Amino acid sequence: MVGAGITPEDVNIRELAELLSATSAALDALAQESGRAVAIPSLKTIKRGSAVAVLWSEEPTWADLAQSFYDAVETRCAGFTQRVRDAFARLHRSVKVGSIAVSATGIPHAPSRPRIVMAAPVDERRRSTSYSTTYYGKVVGVNQLSNGRFMVKLAHMDGGREDFETAPKIAAAAARLFDHTVRAEVEMGWDGSKRNGLTLRSLSAWSEPDFVASLLDARRELAARGVTFDLDAALKELD
Amino acid sequence: MAGKLVVVDTSVVILMVAPIKVGDEERRRRQMRTEETLAEMSRDGVSFVVPAPVITELAILSEGGGDRAGEIIAEVLFARFGGMRVEGIDLPAAETAGRMLRSTFRQIRQQPDSPPRDAIKVDAMIAALAHELEAAHIVTANPRDFRKHLDAIQSPVNVWVSTELPMGQLRLVVDQKAPPLARGAKVSESE
Numbered sequence: 090m091v092g093a094g095i096t097p098e099d100v101n102i103r104e105l106a107e108l109l110s111a112t113s114a115a116l117d118a119l120a121q122e123s124g125r126a127v128a129i130p131s132l133k134t135i136k137r138g139s140a141v142a143v144l145w146s147e148e149p150t151w152a153d154l155a156q157s158f159y160d161a162v163e164t165r166c167a168g169f170t171q172r173v174r175d176a177f178a179r180l181h182r183s184v185k186v187g188s189i190a191v192s193a194t195g196i197p198h199a200p201s202r203p204r205i206v207m208a209a210p211v212d213e214r215r216r217s218t219s220y221s222t223t224y225y226g227k228v229v230g231v232n233q234l235s236n237g238r239f240m241v242k243l244a245h246m247d248g249g250r251e252d253f254e255t256a257p258k259i260a261a262a263a264a265r266l267f268d269h270t271v272r273a274e275v276e277m278g279w280d281g282s283k284r285n286g287l288t289l290r291s292l293s294a295w296s297e298p299d300f301v302a303s304l305l306d307a308r309r310e311l312a313a314r315g316v317t318f319d320l321d322a323a324l325k326e327l328d
Numbered sequence: 329m330a331g332k333l334v335v336v337d338t339s340v341v342i343l344m345v346a347p348i349k350v351g352d353e354e355r356r357r358r359q360m361r362t363e364e365t366l367a368e369m370s371r372d373g374v375s376f377v378v379p380a381p382v383i384t385e386l387a388i389l390s391e392g393g394g395d396r397a398g399e400i401i402a403e404v405l406f407a408r409f410g411g412m413r414v415e416g417i418d419l420p421a422a423e424t425a426g427r428m429l430r431s432t433f434r435q436i437r438q439q440p441d442s443p444p445r446d447a448i449k450v451d452a453m454i455a456a457l458a459h460e461l462e463a464a465h466i467v468t469a470n471p472r473d474f475r476k477h478l479d480a481i482q483s484p485v486n487v488w489v490s491t492e493l494p495m496g497q498l499r500l501v502v503d504q505k506a507p508p509l510a511r512g513a514k515v516s517e518s519e
Contacts, residue, residue: 122427123427123431123480123481123482124481124482125482153434156434160430160434168423168426168427168430200437218419220418220419221418222416222418223414223415223416225413246375247333247375247461247462248462277418277419279419279420281423284420295411296411297375297413298411298412299370300336300366300370300376300412301344301363301366301367301370303408303412304341304344304345304366304408305344305363306408307344307345307401307404307405307408308344308345308346308347310404311345311346311347311400311401311404312347314400314404316347316397316400316401317347317349317397318346318347318397318398318401319397320342320343320346320348320355321355323342323346323389323398324339324342324343324469324470326447327338327339327342327385327447327470328447328470328472
């Protein structure tokens, strides 16, 4: 905790407890995001003459977690999950005097990271961002709601079902393709962890081609055209 | 394996279609193993998915070798991709790729001798798409970066090296593979 003349005596134990609790919650959120086991650090030192708390753990995942913690502060949690952002927002609020500054030093196999002052996480609270994608599945329902809107239910080839609002013409086409596999252009909603169907833009009947036969067919055509090719160079280029 | 998705990497597509000179037994063997791998998966009823970044990599093959060879290969392949299941990088996959690369770049920063390669980003997009589609496998001849990317987010997607297994043993290995982790094990869904 940095600020002119701040010492451990300026932080009462209630604030200190909240600071440590918020730090622990931030580490939990980071560990969960990355799928790592959480390393629970101990308070190693509280230095006099400043309000510096040194956290350290012998757990093998601590080094990565500490680096992630620093990254989250450095980027103001941009690109991290909402849970991480919420946890760091709590941590940021937990300090009543001065500000939080973090540095990362003495982490095995990692360069030291200089002290930076923590700012509040950027506000990326999601309002179900929409995106377009291609949806492969079966038409399993076509309905007109009492308010006149048309809904089409698709069962994804890989599991799960979604309802999509659509235009009357596309709903009619969907009805004709009932129980058939289709390739559909759709808009989906995404809140950072869950998808939901929004709009069906178009659909057409689709059947899965024989992938292997298609590639073998391509090979035969290339051979017939006398194409020669440096396979190793191409593979190396991809590596 | 029936009903499962298999995401195909660019290296596999190239290995499958590249004309091999007569007498080049080593490359012929790798091609045969790849062909056998895909045929076995196909017999087991998997669905193959071609990620859109694979199309990008195929399109730049023209520099790969020979006079216009890459360009002709891309042209011949693209004519056949129309009916295939080509999946673009959508928003969830883009975010997942970012998480994978954040971890990868952190490792790279710690090893100044291994500068980042362009292919890392493309491979991350392919791996992220496989993860978001909940694919059973990525099948590839270049497993290195895929494993790193998938490990970075503890993804249950397996990396299947198309050229490694001797022919005739594939079914045995397929049956012995542990099933992928349950859907609930995904990092992104556990929040």
